[in-house]
Amino acid sequence: MSTVQAASGRRRWSVAHLRRRLVWWIMAVIIGIGALLFVYPFIWMVSASLKDQLEVFGSGLNLLPETPVWENYSRAWTDASFGQYLLNTVIVTVCTVVVVVVRCAMAGYVLARYKFAGKKAIMVVLIATLFVPTGYTIIPVVEISQRLGLLNSLTGMVIALSGAAHVASILLYIGYFRGVPKELEEAAVLDGAGFMSVFFRVMLPLAMPVTATVTLLTFLSTWNAFFLPLVFTFSRPDLRTLSVGMLAFVGENSVDWSGMAAAAVISLLPVVILFVLLQRYFVEGMAGAVKS
Structure with a gap:
């Protein structure tokens, strides 16, 4: 009888552990999405700083510039x-x-x-x-x-x-x-x-x-x-x-x-x-x- 109770207790612990882990992963995904939403404007700005004038809005959601235009920084600086x-x-x-x-x-x-x-x-x-x-x-x-x-x-x-x-x-x-x-x-x-x-x-x-x-x-x-x-x-x-x-x-x-x-x-x-x-x-x- 004690063996059956121990097995049942382990199953209950396992289910509770899985629920806690599931909640943790859901919260982690939500926080990750929120962090991405906050960081995305900064990433877009860095990406735009390496594009030419036409590519800034013509490339859509693509963050990687076709050819990095480092002259933008020298132009801004001087x-x-x-x-x-x-x-x-x-x-x-x-x-x-x-x-x-x-x-x-x-x-x-x-x-x-x-x-x-x-x-x-x-x-x-x-x-x-x-x-x-x-x-x-x-x-x-x-x-x-x-x-x-x-x-x-x-x-x-x-x-x-x-x-x-x-x-x-x-x-x-x-x-x-x-x-x-x-x-x-x-x-x-x-x-x-x-x-x-x-x-x-x-x-x-x-x-x-x-x-x-x-x-x-x-x-x-x-x-x-x-x-x-x-x-x-x-x-x-x-x-x-x-x-x-x-x-x-x-x-x-x-x-x-x-x-x-x-x-x-x-x-x-x-x-x-x-x-x-x-x-x-x-x-x-x-x-x-x-x-x-």
């Missing part, structure tokens, strides 16, 4: 001045990231660790700015920049991009710093450290996962910014960033799709590389801030 645009974008992005990280980290540290009058009002104002569209602030930003003589310069662009609220970054730092033990600060103060020393030598290094997250988010938003750099470079085309430089491929009666695709690949490569390098810190920073 003829469309994307070399200069890339340099401008790197300068603006790096400077903006540094300013935003230091400013948001310090603001998050103060709001998380100190008690002072008006703290709740500041938090309310910060959260309220999340609902203000960017287009409503561009006019005063341009007006102030023009009065300060910063309108047609990379410096003015950096100040305008880094001077936004960046509420999400501040909230990430607030959530992280709230979970840091106060004994670390007290020990540093007993050793004679002041506010700046405690912040830069103790608290900011501890918040490295959040800093990586804020760096990646700020890098993406600044690298892909279009509206504000467009306004700041109306009369200075040599100061254009990569996103604004895409307009060079749009003519009055036609669009150079192959050249634009090559320029887009050039623009996306630094973003992809940075995300691959910082993705682990990005997940840790988001998880740590939410957990706190």
Whole structure:
């Protein structure tokens, strides 16, 4: 009797195991199809960057170019001045990231660790700015920049991009710093450290996962910014960033799709590389801030 029961139990386990595996394979196929749908536009763009103008839309769903046209990249780099645009974008992005990280980290540290009058009002104002569209602030930003003589310069662009609220970054730092033990600060103060020393030598290094997250988010938003750099470079085309430089491929009666695709690949490569390098810190920073 026990042998029959054991055999029946093995059959039930086998059926349950097959059901779990079937569910797993179904979910894997669904996720794979979803991933393919998300990746396909990028693959198509890379493929289009190696085709001529007529083959871009004449080849249908065929992603492999008949003859790779590498001249599209040289044309985008030299003829469309994307070399200069890339340099401008790197300068603006790096400077903006540094300013935003230091400013948001310090603001998050103060709001998380100190008690002072008006703290709740500041938090309310910060959260309220999340609902203000960017287009409503561009006019005063341009007006102030023009009065300060910063309108047609990379410096003015950096100040305008880094001077936004960046509420999400501040909230990430607030959530992280709230979970840091106060004994670390007290020990540093007993050793004679002041506010700046405690912040830069103790608290900011501890918040490295959040800093990586804020760096990646700020890098993406600044690298892909279009509206504000467009306004700041109306009369200075040599100061254009990569996103604004895409307009060079749009003519009055036609669009150079192959050249634009090559320029887009050039623009996306630094973003992809940075995300691959910082993705682990990005997940840790988001998880740590939410957990706190």
